[in-house]
Amino acid sequence: MGRAGRIAALCLASSVSLAHAEPHARYNLQQPVTGIAEQINDMHTLMLVICLFIFVGVFGVMFWAVFNHRKSKGAVAAHFHENTAVEIAWTIIPVLILLGMAWPATKTVIAMKDTSNPDITVKATGYQWKWGYDYLQGEGEGIRFLSALSTPREQIEGSAPKGDAYLLEVDHPLVVPVGKKIRMLLTANDVIHSWWVPAFGVKQDAIPGFIRDAWFRADKEGVYRGNCAELCGRDHGFMPIVVQVLSAEKYAAWVAEQKAKAAATVSAAPPAEADSAPPAAPDKG
Amino acid sequence: MAAVTPDQLHGHHAPGGVMRWLTTTNHKDIGTMYMIFSFIMFLSGGVLALTIRAELFKPGLQVVQPEFFNQLTTMHGLIMVFGAIMPAFVGFANWMIPLMIGASDMAFARMNNWSFWLLPPAAILLIGSFFAPGGATAAGWTLYAPLSVQMGMGMDMAIFAIHIMGVSSIMGAINIVVTVLNMRAPGMTMMKMPLFCWTWLITAYLLIAVMPVLAGAVTMILADRHFGTSFFNAAGGGDPVMYQHIFWFFGHPEVYIMILPAFGIVSQIIPTFSRKPLFGYASMVYATASIAILSFAVWAHHMFATGMPAAGQLFFMYATMLIAVPTGVKVFNWVATMWRGSLSFEPPMLWATGFIFVFTMGGFTGLICAIAPIDIQVQDTYYVVAHFHYVLVAGSLFALFAGAYYWLPKWTGHMPSEFLGKLHFWCSIVFFNITFFPMHFLGLAGMPRRIPDYALQFADFNAIASVGAFGFGLSQLIFIVVVVKCIRGGERAAARSWESAEGLEWTVPSPAPYHTFEEAPVVR
Numbered sequence: 001m002g003r004a005g006r007i008a009a010l011c012l013a014s015s016v017s018l019a020h021a022e023p024h025a026r027y028n029l030q031q032p033v034t035g036i037a038e039q040i041n042d043m044h045t046l047m048l049v050i051c052l053f054i055f056v057g058v059f060g061v062m063f064w065a066v067f068n069h070r071k072s073k074g075a076v077a078a079h080f081h082e083n084t085a086v087e088i089a090w091t092i093i094p095v096l097i098l099l100g101m102a103w104p105a106t107k108t109v110i111a112m113k114d115t116s117n118p119d120i121t122v123k124a125t126g127y128q129w130k131w132g133y134d135y136l137q138g139e140g141e142g143i144r145f146l147s148a149l150s151t152p153r154e155q156i157e158g159s160a161p162k163g164d165a166y167l168l169e170v171d172h173p174l175v176v177p178v179g180k181k182i183r184m185l186l187t188a189n190d191v192i193h194s195w196w197v198p199a200f201g202v203k204q205d206a207i208p209g210f211i212r213d214a215w216f217r218a219d220k221e222g223v224y225r226g227n228c229a230e231l232c233g234r235d236h237g238f239m240p241i242v243v244q245v246l247s248a249e250k251y252a253a254w255v256a257e258q259k260a261k262a263a264a265t266v267s268a269a270p271p272a273e274a275d276s277a278p279p280a281a282p283d284k285g
Numbered sequence: 286m287a288a289v290t291p292d293q294l295h296g297h298h299a300p301g302g303v304m305r306w307l308t309t310t311n312h313k314d315i316g317t318m319y320m321i322f323s324f325i326m327f328l329s330g331g332v333l334a335l336t337i338r339a340e341l342f343k344p345g346l347q348v349v350q351p352e353f354f355n356q357l358t359t360m361h362g363l364i365m366v367f368g369a370i371m372p373a374f375v376g377f378a379n380w381m382i383p384l385m386i387g388a389s390d391m392a393f394a395r396m397n398n399w400s401f402w403l404l405p406p407a408a409i410l411l412i413g414s415f416f417a418p419g420g421a422t423a424a425g426w427t428l429y430a431p432l433s434v435q436m437g438m439g440m441d442m443a444i445f446a447i448h449i450m451g452v453s454s455i456m457g458a459i460n461i462v463v464t465v466l467n468m469r470a471p472g473m474t475m476m477k478m479p480l481f482c483w484t485w486l487i488t489a490y491l492l493i494a495v496m497p498v499l500a501g502a503v504t505m506i507l508a509d510r511h512f513g514t515s516f517f518n519a520a521g522g523g524d525p526v527m528y529q530h531i532f533w534f535f536g537h538p539e540v541y542i543m544i545l546p547a548f549g550i551v552s553q554i555i556p557t558f559s560r561k562p563l564f565g566y567a568s569m570v571y572a573t574a575s576i577a578i579l580s581f582a583v584w585a586h587h588m589f590a591t592g593m594p595a596a597g598q599l600f601f602m603y604a605t606m607l608i609a610v611p612t613g614v615k616v617f618n619w620v621a622t623m624w625r626g627s628l629s630f631e632p633p634m635l636w637a638t639g640f641i642f643v644f645t646m647g648g649f650t651g652l653i654c655a656i657a658p659i660d661i662q663v664q665d666t667y668y669v670v671a672h673f674h675y676v677l678v679a680g681s682l683f684a685l686f687a688g689a690y691y692w693l694p695k696w697t698g699h700m701p702s703e704f705l706g707k708l709h710f711w712c713s714i715v716f717f718n719i720t721f722f723p724m725h726f727l728g729l730a731g732m733p734r735r736i737p738d739y740a741l742q743f744a745d746f747n748a749i750a751s752v753g754a755f756g757f758g759l760s761q762l763i764f765i766v767v768v769v770k771c772i773r774g775g776e777r778a779a780a781r782s783w784e785s786a787e788g789l790e791w792t793v794p795s796p797a798p799y800h801t802f803e804e805a806p807v808v809r
Contacts, residue, residue, distance in 0.1 A: 016449070028730070033553070040658045047652070054649070055646075059645075061620055061624065064636065065623040065626065069624065070629065076627055079562070079626070081563065082564065082568075092611050094609060097611070098606045098607070105658055108658040110595050151727075157346060158346075164741070165740075167344075167740050198731040201661065205591045205594055207526060209525070210519060214553075225740075227733045227736070229664065231735045233435065236735060237351065237733070
């Protein structure tokens with residue numbers, strides 16, 4: 001157990017230090033690209049450090065006793081079995097530590113819930129087993145498409161080599177501009193799904209018949225990947241979320257391109273949507 | 286089960302054949318049957334777990350298809366919770382509570398028989414559902430609506446099995462409450478009762494309070510599935526999230542149902558092998574009661590991602606964090622009991638010390654999960670899988686093994702093999718950590734739970750976890766050898782099988798005679 005303790009301590013330490021060393025997180029939360037995700041990361045690091053101190057304190061005492069207060073070393077048992085002062089201390093001190101933990105957490109909870117004044121509002125709908133996105137408000141309003149896994153079946157079954165973004169790639173990623181507050185409205189068509197992008201610190205269940213919301217403001221351009229995080233049936237593991245964060249100009253160009261495409265297919269729904277998306281006017285262009 | 290139990294216990298005591306086991310009202314017979322039943326369920330659930338780990342050994346689909354994978358994770362959870370851990374603790378209660386409080390048997394002996402014999406049919410229904418059209422339920426052990434409404438008839442079999450097991454648990458719990466409150470030996474006041482009896486008394490109240498809630502939840506699913514109701518269907522005016530509230534109102538106290546008796550067992554063992562009285566007996570009792578009461582006010586911390594208002598998230602976050610206080614008190618008390626003791630590490634003490642160490646790591650991750658914003662990141666990931674296996678395997682299961690090694694001399698009359706017991710412990714704790722420690726990393730880095738295939742960056746830790754899981758699974762076979770050897774022979778156990786073991790159970794001979802305390806002993 002001494003060895004297990006050392007491994008645990010090492011792992012805790014390395015999870016703090018290696019956080020930013022690799023493109024893929026290995027030991028820690030993914031590299032944050034929103035203020036909220038940053039706060040969550042910091043809070044997690046703080047918690048780990050506090051837990052590490054308590055761990056060392058409690059198990060330092062326990063393993064001291066394990067190694068030194070042994071019958072085989074001639075230890076004779078003392079007979080104390082209570083100590084009011086000590087017992088009150090180890091009730092009160094943890095309460096104070098908890099208060100210290102609760103304070104930053106409370107601020108973050110309140111910030112996470114503030115979905116007011118978004119620049120762009122997108123509705124995400126969970127289907128078994130893909131996501132549908134509707135741009136409801138802001139630049140790009142009226143764009144809508146489905147987003148499904150694009151990893152070929154052969155890679156999953158092992159008859160083709162697996163690509164870099166194996167199981168984390170989709171045909172049409174969600175596209176948003178950098179630095180803008182994006183409000184996500186979440187719902188589902190069949191069972192509960194959950195829309196999760198770790199780098200944004202957003203995870204919100206998509207509940208059929210109800211609409212919930214969440215928000216993020218991505219600070220950095222790039223492609224961010226996540227998964228459905230609520231068991232939703234057979235292909236739960238195969239409905240990833242990919243968000244492409246673009247500069248304002250590139251985003252405007254993307255919007256124009258989508259509008260042109262939609263105009264070209266004025267009366268017919270785009271092929272990707274043909275079977276399962278709910279009917280709505282596609283011709284905003 | 287009937288075909289199995291008498292064979293395995295052949296030569297235990299008074300003969301009688303199958304009818305003896307079917308009709309017995311003896312608490313020791315019933316306790317034995319509970320434990321054999323739960324061990325069989327433990328091995329069954331373990332086979333499912335190993336199939337899961339085999340599939341997850343490397344990326345891609347190799348062993349099972351996604352739908353069957355979901356059946357495996359679901360049934361692994363249901364079998365382990367309702368078939369293995371809970372009945373095992375009831376078995377300990379049956380065997381030990383009358384011996385510890387100086388009662389001749391459980392209060393309702395015939396009902397006791399009925400509580401046990403409900404379990405095998407429930408287990409057959411549950412495991413048999415794999416062979417139903419469409420297979421077993423694949424909705425996760427939490428059976429969230431509306432997914433559970435989509436399932437085939439395996440779901441109905443699971444619902445019926447849960448009903449039966451719930452009835453069994455409630456009857457067992459009533460029996461324990463009545464026995465503890467009414468049948469204590471003269472002079473044994475409540476505050477002189479062994480802590481195992483205290484934790485079980487409180488657990489029994491939890492069971493009586495929440496098993497009907499679970500029965501209600503699954504019955505509503507049954508009605509939604511077949512009788513046209515819309516409890517959890519928004520289109521009919523229901524709410525899918527309502528299911529989660531009801532389920533977790535059961536589910537969180539259920540967590541403590543599975544850990545409080547473990548605390549009790551450990552609190553018996555640590556003082557014995559520290560040769561020193563338990564530190565802070567009264568505070569242990571109060572801490573247990575506080576945990577039980579708080580457990581009714583924290584259920585929605587399982588639901589932070591459903592989108593509660595900020596006030597709801599904050600309330601459940603604070604209440605959850607508060608549970609760390611009484612749990613901490615317990616750990617501090619155990620460590621203080623060991624401090625300046627005269628320690629020796631026979632197998633029961635090894636398991637109990639291992640329990641404190643590894644369970645506390647699960648406690649730390651529990652505290653981290655309690656922080657709502659962090660939970661948003663780790664909810665439904667392997668981090669949570671790691672967390673609850675640290676408290677349920679390294680917590681409940683390790684305590685069960687500790688208790689089994691501690692009381693095997695009383696049950697069989699022979700000392701368990703010290704070498705095999707230590708081997709079992711060291712293999713278990715090493716492989717346990719190899720299996721579950723990497724899962725923390727997987728969850729933090731973003732691997733969701735309940736998926737049959739995963740992105741490539743998760744490959745190495747999954748491979749490590751799978752290797753560990755097979756090691757852990759095989760290590761458990763050592764326990765079968767220990768028990769069989771112990772039943773067949775070995776060093777004779779004295780009435781007080783462990784030096785400085787305290788309590789009425791050590792005043793009767795080993796093995797405990799078929800009938801004990803026909804005349805109540807007087808305490809002090």
